[in-house]
Amino acid sequence: MNSERIRSNPKNLNLEDIARKAGVSRSTVSRVINNEPYVSQRTREKVMAVVQQENYAPNPAARTLVTRRTRVIGVVIPTSIQLVFEDSAYFPALLQGVVDVTNTRDYATLLWWGNSEADEQTLYNRILQQNRLMDGLILASIRTDDALIAHLMRMKVPFVTVERPTTYHSEISYVTVDNVEAAENAVKHFIDIGRRRIATITGALNNPDGQDRLLGYRLALEKAGMPVDEALIADGQFRYQTGYEMTKGQLLPLNPDAIFAASDVMAHGAIQAIHEAGLRVPEDIAVIGFDDLPTAMQSKPTLSTVHLPVHERGFVAASILLDLIEGKTQETRQVILPTELVIRESCGTHLRPVSK
Amino acid sequence: MNSERIRSNPKNLNLEDIARKAGVSRSTVSRVINNEPYVSQRTREKVMAVVQQENYAPNPAARTLVTRRTRVIGVVIPTSIQLVFEDSAYFPALLQGVVDVTNTRDYATLLWWGNSEADEQTLYNRILQQNRLMDGLILASIRTDDALIAHLMRMKVPFVTVERPTTYHSEISYVTVDNVEAAENAVKHFIDIGRRRIATITGALNNPDGQDRLLGYRLALEKAGMPVDEALIADGQFRYQTGYEMTKGQLLPLNPDAIFAASDVMAHGAIQAIHEAGLRVPEDIAVIGFDDLPTAMQSKPTLSTVHLPVHERGFVAASILLDLIEGKTQETRQVILPTELVIRESCGTHLRPVSK
DNA sequence: CATCAGCGTGAGAGCGCTCCCAGATTCAGG
DNA sequence: CCTGAATCTGGGAGCGCTCTCACGCTGATG
Numbered sequence: 001m002n003s004e005r006i007r008s009n010p011k012n013l014n015l016e017d018i019a020r021k022a023g024v025s026r027s028t029v030s031r032v033i034n035n036e037p038y039v040s041q042r043t044r045e046k047v048m049a050v051v052q053q054e055n056y057a058p059n060p061a062a063r064t065l066v067t068r069r070t071r072v073i074g075v076v077i078p079t080s081i082q083l084v085f086e087d088s089a090y091f092p093a094l095l096q097g098v099v100d101v102t103n104t105r106d107y108a109t110l111l112w113w114g115n116s117e118a119d120e121q122t123l124y125n126r127i128l129q130q131n132r133l134m135d136g137l138i139l140a141s142i143r144t145d146d147a148l149i150a151h152l153m154r155m156k157v158p159f160v161t162v163e164r165p166t167t168y169h170s171e172i173s174y175v176t177v178d179n180v181e182a183a184e185n186a187v188k189h190f191i192d193i194g195r196r197r198i199a200t201i202t203g204a205l206n207n208p209d210g211q212d213r214l215l216g217y218r219l220a221l222e223k224a225g226m227p228v229d230e231a232l233i234a235d236g237q238f239r240y241q242t243g244y245e246m247t248k249g250q251l252l253p254l255n256p257d258a259i260f261a262a263s264d265v266m267a268h269g270a271i272q273a274i275h276e277a278g279l280r281v282p283e284d285i286a287v288i289g290f291d292d293l294p295t296a297m298q299s300k301p302t303l304s305t306v307h308l309p310v311h312e313r314g315f316v317a318a319s320i321l322l323d324l325i326e327g328k329t330q331e332t333r334q335v336i337l338p339t340e341l342v343i344r345e346s347c348g349t350h351l352r353p354v355s356k
Numbered sequence: 357m358n359s360e361r362i363r364s365n366p367k368n369l370n371l372e373d374i375a376r377k378a379g380v381s382r383s384t385v386s387r388v389i390n391n392e393p394y395v396s397q398r399t400r401e402k403v404m405a406v407v408q409q410e411n412y413a414p415n416p417a418a419r420t421l422v423t424r425r426t427r428v429i430g431v432v433i434p435t436s437i438q439l440v441f442e443d444s445a446y447f448p449a450l451l452q453g454v455v456d457v458t459n460t461r462d463y464a465t466l467l468w469w470g471n472s473e474a475d476e477q478t479l480y481n482r483i484l485q486q487n488r489l490m491d492g493l494i495l496a497s498i499r500t501d502d503a504l505i506a507h508l509m510r511m512k513v514p515f516v517t518v519e520r521p522t523t524y525h526s527e528i529s530y531v532t533v534d535n536v537e538a539a540e541n542a543v544k545h546f547i548d549i550g551r552r553r554i555a556t557i558t559g560a561l562n563n564p565d566g567q568d569r570l571l572g573y574r575l576a577l578e579k580a581g582m583p584v585d586e587a588l589i590a591d592g593q594f595r596y597q598t599g600y601e602m603t604k605g606q607l608l609p610l611n612p613d614a615i616f617a618a619s620d621v622m623a624h625g626a627i628q629a630i631h632e633a634g635l636r637v638p639e640d641i642a643v644i645g646f647d648d649l650p651t652a653m654q655s656k657p658t659l660s661t662v663h664l665p666v667h668e669r670g671f672v673a674a675s676i677l678l679d680l681i682e683g684k685t686q687e688t689r690q691v692i693l694p695t696e697l698v699i700r701e702s703c704g705t706h707l708r709p710v711s712k
Numbered sequence: 713c714a715t716c717a718g719c720g721t722g723a724g725a726g727c728g729c730t731c732c733c734a735g736a737t738t739c740a741g742g
Numbered sequence: 743c744c745t746g747a748a749t750c751t752g753g754g755a756g757c758g759c760t761c762t763c764a765c766g767c768t769g770a771t772g
Contacts, residue, residue: 014758025722030760038720057485061420062758065727070417072466072489091448099469103479108486110428111467113455123459129413130464133428240654268654275656295651298596298624300631370728381752386730394750418728421757 013054022050033058071107073098073321074134076148078114078123079141089293090310091140094162097314098138105322110134124148131157135325138162138317141207158324160317164208173324173332175317179209182306182339183216184223186288187260189341191224193349195258195286198226199251201236201243201270203262210238213262213290232256236266243269252277257285258347264289264296264305271299271346282348292342301345309337369410378406389414429458429677430466430490432483432504434476435497445649446666447496450518453670454494461678466490480504487513491681494518494673514680516673520564529680529688531673535565538662538695539572540579542644543616545697547580549705551614551642554582555607557592557599557626559618566594569618569646588612592622599625608633613641614703620645620652620661627655627702638704648698657701665693 015033019026024043031039032047039047050056064070075098077091095109102109110133114123127137128151136158142148145167152159153171160173190198200217203210214233221228231254234246243266251259252273261267267289271281281287281301289296289305296303316335323329343349371389375382380399387395388403395403406412420426431454433447451465458465466489470479483493484507492514498504501523508515509527516529546554556573559566570589577584587610590602599622607615608629617623623645627637637643637657645652645661652659672691679685699705 015760016758026759027722027761028720031721034760038718040720043720057488059421059758060486060489061417061426062727063760064417065415065421065729065758066760068727075467095467095469096471099467100471103469103471103475103482106482108482108489109467109469111431111451111455111465113451113459113465115452115456115459119459126459126462126464130416132413133416133464240650265654272654272656294596295654298621298628298651300628300656371730372728382729383731383752384750387751390730394748396750399750415728418757419730421728421759422730424757 013056014059018047018050018054018056021054022047068132070133070135072110072134073102073107073318073325074110074112074127074137075140076112076123076127076137076142077140078117078120089295090291093310094140094314097311097316098318100311100315101318101322107135107322128152128155131155136160136321138314138321158321160321160324162313162317164212166208170334171332173320173334175313175320175335175337177308177313177337177339179212179339180216180219182308182341183213183260183262183290184220185216185339185341186290186306187217187220188224189343189347189349190258190260190286190288191220191226193286193347193351195348196226197229197232197254197256198258198260199232199234199254199256201234201246201251201259201261201266203236203238203266205235207238210262217260229254236262236269238263238266240265240269243267244273245269247273248277252279259285259287261287261289264291264293264303267303267305267346268295268299271301271303282346282351286348287346288341289346296342296344299346304344304347304349305342307340307342309339312337369412370415374403374406374410374412377410378403424488426489426491427462428464428466428490429454429674429681430468430483430493431496432468432479432493432498433496434470434473434479445651446647449666450496450670453667453672454674456667456671457674457678463491463678484508484511487511492516492677494670494677514677516677516680518669518673520568522564526690527688529676529690531669531676531691531693533664533669533693533695535568535695536572536575538664538697539569539616539618539646540576541572541695541697542646542662543573543576544580545699545703545705546614546616546642546644547576547582549642549703549707551704552582553588553610553612554614554616555588555590555610555612557590557602557607557615557617557622559592559594559622561591563594566618573616585610592618592625594619594622596621596625599623600629601625603629604633608635615641615643617643617645620647620649620659623659623661623702624651624655627657627659638702638707642704643702644697645702652698652700655702660700660703660705661698663696663698665695668693 015026015029019029022029024047028039028043029047032044075095099109112123112127114120139159139161141163142161143166160175162175164176165172165174187198202214205211218228234250236242236246243261247270259270261270267287271287274281274285279285289303292305292307296305320333371382371385375385378385380403384395384399385403388400431451455465468479468483470476495515495517497519498517499522516531518531520532521528521530543554558570561567574584590606592598592602599617603626615626617626623643627643630637630641635641645659648661648663652661676689
């Protein structure tokens with residue numbers, strides 16, 4: 001046990017008590033606590049000694065009441081359990097990026113996580129009602145035309161989204177990745193290694209990420225002068241099950257030689273369907289996913305995929321938010337982080353080398 | 357947009373303002389807001405009308421200052437990033453269970469998540485300093501002999517742990533599963549279907565979960581009158597990579613016909629090593645994992661494993677904590693949730709039916 | 713020696729709420 | 743009609759802090 005290294009304040013003393021014990025006024029203790037100037041070195045040390053000895057910590061509620069600052073930020077994840085559960089690495093990584101910042105800059109992180117889409121409205125109401133609990137918000141997977149965002153802007157609550165905004169482009173701060181370019185690079189890689197019947201399984205198309213990844217697929221084919229066959233585009237909704245079903249029912253009968261899936265879990269579903277049909281990956285059909293989840297390295301064959309800087313996304317979003325809150329930045333900021341195509345076994349690069 | 361359904365309080369009115377507009381006193385508005393008796397129906401409606409119209413929400417800091425309640429609970433996850441990242445489904449599921457409760461009972465959830473083991477002490481200090489921010493805590497993966505727990509008890513902060521405690525058995529509340537029995541059942545199943553050289557890959561043995569699962573393995577063999585060969589026990593630390601390496605380097609040369617892994621990710625690592633050695637799962641070596649992650653259903657062969665009620669664990673822990681906070685329960689509570697052996701392809705049950 | 717800027721300290725007000733107490737009103741029962 | 747209990751309402755204190763202001767002190771400057 002290392003009790004002596006931990007501070008706590010069992011007696012719940014207040015500023016007044018500390019002042020009395022140190023023989024100074026409440027104001028002076030406040031100045032010392034907040035590291036303000038105009039306190040003599042002698043007094044400062046005297047007060048600090050008492051503070052240490054009594055394990056005094058100021059009451060956050062009293063502080064907030066007058067400063068109107070809480071040193072707490074909120075992270076809003078309205079997503080229902082299904083998506084979170086399958087793509088379970090995304091939110092932990094994002095949150096880890098956020099807490100990396102809040103831990104070092106001494107903020108606390110309040111988690112607003114929905115349990116079902118039906119309750120989304122209830123969650124938003126609670127967040128708005130309790131907005132004085134937080135100095136600012138990070139919004140994950142929230143449509144920018146959502147009423148929540150309009151309210152936050154009106155109430156002047158600082159916030160940063162980690163989604164490509166569909167409106168307010170320069171009025172709100174966001175951190176995202178170039179999904180179009182990332183998808184384009186993946187499909188271009190298929191073309192470069194000689195694949196010709198390239199199919200895609202899209203994500204949910206009401207989602208900017210889903211839309212952009214499909215756009216990248218189209219652009220890559222067009223730029224290569226190849227026709228876009230709409231039949232080779234299957235709607236997969238980001239999910240394992242639909243990835244499997246769409247491959248089995250829609251794509252395999254059309255004999256594709258490559259599949260670009262807009263998420264890793266759909267890619268794994270596709271591979272499962274391909275194997276069940278007695279075909280090989282990547283020899284018969286090459287596959288590239290999107291996300292680079294830990295499972296990409298663990299599957300057989302290992303999955304080629306687009307690596308997303310998820311941790312960095314949370315990190316940058318939190319950094320921007322705190323700068324906004326602390327007034328270090330006045331203007332909104334828009335950040336687009338780079339992605340990387342990670343080549344593993346499933347895309348068949350080792351079979352037919354890039355033709356330059 | 358559905359702005360009209362969302363409430364917000366842009367003008368930041370206070371009780372006094374509402375009272376003036378409603379033509380009553382501050383006290384009366386307070387009674388209405390808090391749904392207290394001794395307010396006439398007429399007055400109540402008059403006040404509610406103004407509250408609705410102005411989208412008034414009470415200031416939580418002011419409220420907390422006098423009630424000493426925050427309606428916020430904290431969830432502490434000191435675990436470093438590596439473990440979280442591989443076994444990434446565990447904490448989201450646990451958190452989801454917690455927020456299911458906090459959402460319906462109108463509490464907010466503060467996330468204390470460490471970024472490295474080195475900073476664990478710093479994190480604990482921050483939690484203790486800021487303890488007045490929360491009404492209680494849920495502690496995940498924290499050793500019960502940790503100094504943090506001693507401090508919380510001394511400060512009379514209500515808390516519930518989701519780990520088998522190593523001390524204070526009846527003094528603290530916890531929610532856990534019977535790891536010993538679960539592991540015993542898994543190994544017993546191997547024995548029942550005729551496997552005789554049963555190996556195990558253990559979790560981290562400084563962890564109660566890891567210890568108990570190994571104990572269950574030993575008990576199953578002993579009860580069946582089979583010898584425990586220490587060479588067939590490999591230390592896997594819960595991780596994919598070590599699961600793979602231990603199987604390849606230590607276990608395969610000993611020709612086991614079954615492997616019980618103390619986590620799914622290790623089981624997947626083991627299967628990978630078995631396949632690379634040109635052997636088949638489950639024909640040559642049967643495998644059972646532990647956790648029942650979503651990936652268990654997606655691998656090939658699908659993974660037999662012990663299903664853990666992780667969501668329920670968070671749910672029950674949060675329920676107990678809120679009961680404790682609200683005084684609905686005085687005493688601590690200890691809950692052991694049931695596990696379930698989920699039979700899929702990797703354990704070979706379909707090959708050699710249970711011999712009764 | 714008077715003046716004044718700058719440092720160091722303390723007193724008082726007030727953030728927005730809850731809670732206690734006192735007073736007003738209503739109404740049943742003798 | 744009076745009494746006392748129950749119901750309703752308002753005023754005041756106070757939770758623990760920050761922030762503004764005023765005041766005393768020091769030492770440099772003209």
